[in-house]
Amino acid sequence: MRLRNIPRANDVISAHAAVINAPEKQKGNWNEAFGNKHPIHIEIGMGKGQFLTKMAEAHPEINYVGIERYSSVLLRAVERYDALVAGAGEMRGKADATEDSSGTRVVEVSGAAKSLDNIRLICMDAACLADVFAKGEVEKIYLNFSDPWPKAKHAKRRLVSKEFLTVFSKVLASGGTVEFKTDNVGLFDFSLQQAKEAGWEVLAVTRDLHHDEVMSRGNVMTEYEEKFSMMGNPIHKGIFEIGTR
Numbered sequence: 001m002r003l004r005n006i007p008r009a010n011d012v013i014s015a016h017a018a019v020i021n022a023p024e025k026q027k028g029n030w031n032e033a034f035g036n037k038h039p040i041h042i043e044i045g046m047g048k049g050q051f052l053t054k055m056a057e058a059h060p061e062i063n064y065v066g067i068e069r070y071s072s073v074l075l076r077a078v079e080r081y082d083a084l085v086a087g088a089g090e091m092r093g094k095a096d097a098t099e100d101s102s103g104t105r106v107v108e109v110s111g112a113a114k115s116l117d118n119i120r121l122i123c124m125d126a127a128c129l130a131d132v133f134a135k136g137e138v139e140k141i142y143l144n145f146s147d148p149w150p151k152a153k154h155a156k157r158r159l160v161s162k163e164f165l166t167v168f169s170k171v172l173a174s175g176g177t178v179e180f181k182t183d184n185v186g187l188f189d190f191s192l193q194q195a196k197e198a199g200w201e202v203l204a205v206t207r208d209l210h211h212d213e214v215m216s217r218g219n220v221m222t223e224y225e226e227k228f229s230m231m232g233n234p235i236h237k238g239i240f241e242i243g244t245r
């Protein structure tokens with residue numbers, strides 16, 4: 001997902017209370033950023049934030065960190081966050097959001113305000129994750145509809161590559177997991193192969209999440225998941241546990 005460059009994105013993001021601007025300073029001290037010792041789950045490539053905000057609402061006992069590489073995309077997640085906290089309820093896509101003459105996005109506000117104290121957001125490349133979290137600080141990593149990088153020469157950029165699994169193993173706690181969803185069969189097959197080669201344990205797999213009674217329990221849909229399942233694409237999900245070697 002790459003939105004057009006939005007000049008005000010960096011200013012809005014850096015001034016936002018939920019955004020951590022110097023995340024490397026929190027390394028080893030994320031409990032302080034949240035003011036509690038709840039487990040930390042992160043979503044890498046959070047896009048516009050539907051999954052993260054819904055998970056945070058449903059699980060106030062978990063702290064969520066959303067990571068997104070592009071500021072123009074993170075801006076949309078920040079706007080969603082603000083709308084929910086202000087009482088916007090569910091955002092219903094572009095129809096509810098218009099831009100005024102200054103280019104500022106105006107989101108219709110109605111419904112009950114939410115408390116999203118258990119969310120922090122970071123604009124960064126996940127390749128630098130180990131600069132930001134200490135070993136054992138993260139219990140779960142969500143990868144939702146990660147970019148496929150179809151060319152073989154770009155395989156290392158895939159978030160499910162062995163290279164990224166090595167990065168994740170530097171921050172996950174013992175027994176920590178990666179939960180991966182995609183509609184891309186080739187990328188899913190690649191993830192299974194990479195997890196096995198990296199010595200991770202494949203705990204669970206479904207090739208049709210929305211028709212899997214067990215694995216679909218508590219499933220929260222992402223923006224891409226809604227789009228692709230509406231097109232009839234089955235959603236694949238794998239849960240991988242960090243290896244011991």
Ligand SMILES: C[S@@+](CC[C@H](N)C(=O)[O-])C[C@H]1O[C@@H](n2cnc3c(N)ncnc32)[C@H](O)[C@@H]1O
Nearest residue numbers: 001045046047068069125126144145222223224
């Ligand atoms: C295809 S979109 C999916 C968005 C959302 N997860 C969903 O399911 O609707 C993938 C997102 O991952 C982000 N992304 C890709 N590689 C990343 C990386 N190395 N670090 C952080 N974000 C990344 C992209 O900028 C994009 O917003």
